Amino acid sequence: MLTIIFFLSSGLFLGWSLGANDAANIFGTAVGTKMIKFKTAALICSIFIILGAVVSGAGASHTLGKLGAVNQLAGAFIVALAAAITVMWMTKAGLPVSTSQAIVGAIIGWNFFSQTATSMSSLYKIIGTWVFSPILSALFAFLFFHITKRIVEKSRIHLMRLDSYTRIGLLIVGAFGSYSLGANNIGNVMGVFINSSPFKDISIEGLFHLSSIQQLFLLGGIAIAFGVFTYSKKVMMTVGSGIFKLSPVTALVVVLASSITLFLFASQGLHDLLTSLHLPAFPLVPVSSSQAVVGSVMGISLAKGGRNINYKKLSQISMGWVATPLASAILAYVALFFMQNVFMQSVFQ
Incomplete structure (x- = not known):
């Protein structure tokens, strides 16, 4: 049991890192504009992330499984650990990097080490969402603004009443965005453990059923919530005020635009509906909430004429997006070598 807990600890660490970075971006604009207190935002964000992870988390995780099926618990431990350390480095620098990019880089590092072929179609699909999601979010923000x-x-409307409505809107949209994030990004946290899950399905007299995957996702959701509470405030302030100064109303628009973007790539029901109607469906891929939020902020700034954009901060964030998967892949490869050759643990079958 202790061995299982140890190997799962890297996934929990990655969940904490996601909570400290990606998940914080859902309420970053609201906190950055001081419309919502940090503790209130963290509580709502945590509750709905856990719900989204457990109820709707399975869809997007399948794409990561196709990219690279990490089939040993020790290997999954290293993949998650490499991604978590990479995200932690970026978080300490105050940069809203992508946990999705970190885990993808780490999985590719595992593929290289285990000499497993990387599914290029899955990789292209994932990279495509990295490019498309901030653009889509910017378009939504531009339109909604x-x-x-x-x-x-x-x-x-009277200014005081507008302020009150805006606060309520930020809470509602933030809860929706948190649910979408939990559903979409829990695959980043615990997806690599699915093929080697140590849990058994739980069923109580047919009234309550919790699959082994849902148990993994519940643990991951709790870890994300812990990250939100303990280490997310710095990144919230970066997104909320570091790139472009936001008013309370524009903060609401940013949260709405980024939340819809996350939902489109997380909803199994929407995907099935569009497919049944023979319409193009959004791929179920873990996307970056950081990229969605930054895209939304850029959409607002462009709607206002593109003035007062902090291009220095934007360039730093962009560099983080490029460096994250590369650093994670290299770190995973090196760590896998040590795990297998020094600690004598099999990291692949």
């Missing part, structure tokens, strides 16, 4: 601006101007 102009719609919101027109509504506010025509309604002539």
Whole structure:
């Protein structure tokens, strides 16, 4: 049992890193504009991330499984650990990097070490979402900004009432975004352990059923929640005020745009519906909430004429996105070598 806990600890560490970085971005704009207190945001974010992970987390994790099926518990431990350490480095620098990119890089590192072929179709699909998701989020933000601006101007709502409505909207949309993030990104945290899960399905008199995968995702969701509470505030402030100064209303638009983007890539139901109607469906791929939020912030700034953008901060974030998968892949490869040749643990079959 202690061995199992030890090997799963890297996944929990990665969950903590995701909570400290990616998950924080859901409420980053709200906290950055001081519309919502950090503790309130962290509580709501944590609850709905856990719900999303357990209820709807299976869909996006399959794509990572196709990229590389890590088939030994020790190997999964190293893959998750390499991704977590990479994200932690970036988080300490205050940069909203992508946990999705970190885990993909680590899986590719495992593929190289185990001489397993990388599914290029899955890799292209994942990389495509890295490019497309911030663009889509920016388009949503651009559109919602102009719609919101027109509504506010025509309604002539009192400033105090607008402020109250905005706070409520941020809470509701943030909860929706947190659920979508849990459903979409839990595969990053615990997906590599699915093929070597140590748990058994739990069923109580047919009334309650929790699969082994859901148990993994529950643990991962709790780890994410812990990361949100303990280490996310710095990244929240970077996203909320570091790239472009946001007003409370534009903060709401940013959260809404990024939340919808995450939902589109997480919803199995929407995917099945579009497929049944013979329409193009969004791939079920873990996407980066950081990229979605940054894309939304850029969409707002462009809607306002592109003025006052902190290009230095934006370039630093972009460099982090490029460096993350490379660093994670190299770290995973080196760590796998030590695990197998020094600690004599089999990391692949």
